Amino acid sequence: MATKQSVDLKAADKLLKQFAKVVNSDHAVRKIKKDEVLSCGVDLGTSSIVLTVLDKDDNIIYGAFEYAKAVRDGIVVNYVDSVNILKRLKHKAEDVLGVELTTACGAIPPGTGEGAAKIVANVIESAELECKHVVDEPTAAARFLNLKTGTVVDIGGGTTGISVFNHGKLTQVLDEATGGFHMTLVLAGNHKIKSDDAELLKRDPQKEPEVFPVIRPVVEKMATIVKDSVGPSVKQPVVVVGGAINFKEFIPAFSKVLGIPAYKTAFPQFITPLGIAMYDHD
Template sequence: MKRGLIVTKKMKNQQLLKRANQQLQQFAAIVNGDQPVRPVTAKETLRVGVDLGTSSIVMVVLDHANRVIYGNFAYDHAVRDGLVVNFMESVNILTRLKDQAEQVLGVPLTTACGAIPPGTGVGSEKIVTNVIESAGFDCRAIVDEPTAAAEFLRIQDGTVVDIGGGTTGISVFKQRKLVQVTDEPTGGFHMTLVLAGNHHWDMDTAEQAKRDRTQETEVFATVRPVVEKMAAITATTTQGQPQQPVIVVGGAINFDEFIATFSKTLGAPAYKPDFPQFVTPIGIAMYDKD
């Protein structure tokens, strides 16, 4: 076989991330805007994903070929450690997002899928289903968050670490099969908690500081131990030999030093897509099909 025809795993990983980043950049450019990526017709089959996160609720609309059409999000305090703690707030926010999307698209959105952290049980799945259906959707499926991320990333072999507001979810894939899935209660909320305690701030002040890029150096120095714990959880789960590639997603990882710190503690290289907070919602939407 000619050398030029040999595609190494590293090249495949780069190709996967390049494709994912193109779609993520496209989504980021139109999220919460007043125009979709392209006009849609009433006859089109649209797919909707709903990610009920600890700090925000994200809704994604795809077409039948899983191409991004539109998306929006709103900050919330309705979810804690991956579990809905304020049902009506979640319903009200999602209803507003649905109404906004339908106004922009000019067509009704009738079905949607949701996701939960791995291992949170039937009760959590039922609550997320009820939120989605109370907002006016027919809920077609509830999937594990890191598994949804892997669907979007087209992972055949690898480890997906989904760091959300309240939890670190880990899914390991071999030959397209999910061979291990786990979840631990450490996420962005715990970063905020450490930051608030260190500076004697209330939680809202700490959360705003965490999102402020001008304070990133100081903030990350404070929350670094939380990032190291996330990596240690991943190392323990994979017994120190994570299936490659290790791709980290979720809204809590948007720090310049996150991946370098995570990789050092993990003892293996990890990768971050562009706009990692949108990976899982897009993956969720891909399950909204017959």
């Protein structure tokens, strides 16, 4: 439902469910004209790389992703793999759409600096796309959500990014190195298993009753980061996004520590990639 703070979560859910159906399929939402202008977003995440395609009116056209270990704590650590994966995603999208993709935007966690932005841009350019912009991830998420006043918490594989907005103005941006990767490490240590096995265990929805009690302290730390970093200046609503929050108990546990309600949408891992693409026609 839409919150009283005017973020239409129901509308966001509808779009995200549409994207989830089309991502990695062999079909676009509709047929593309040869001269049509498309917008692309590239999200180089810790656990996956996502390519999103929108039309000039920000309607969803197509998407694709591939699991990857090319990024750590928001920084590209395997340049070659990142480029090769993005090339595969680009070519797959072009085969489905029947047109060439020429431009794209990327994103980085807040506060990671110009160097990180340059590397992301270089990955995009090396995949034969012109990089139009590199934005910070929570701001991209806010654009998709059409959030004017509120706080976006983007929990990725390696970081917790926070962006606070007031009447359309970005007032605070910060980032801390705690994310889904840290959940995996805690889970691996608790079960005395390899990190890769812990990651698979974490992704299995049927294992949540076993997994979440173990990773709850990491979730509580994420909420504490937001509470301590933003404090009284936090703006409501607080919307949490990112693939690391796909647990039924995440939002209740997060909200309890934060002290105010937090919200999430369906398929929160796709919010930031879709928001990134919206910058491609600016």
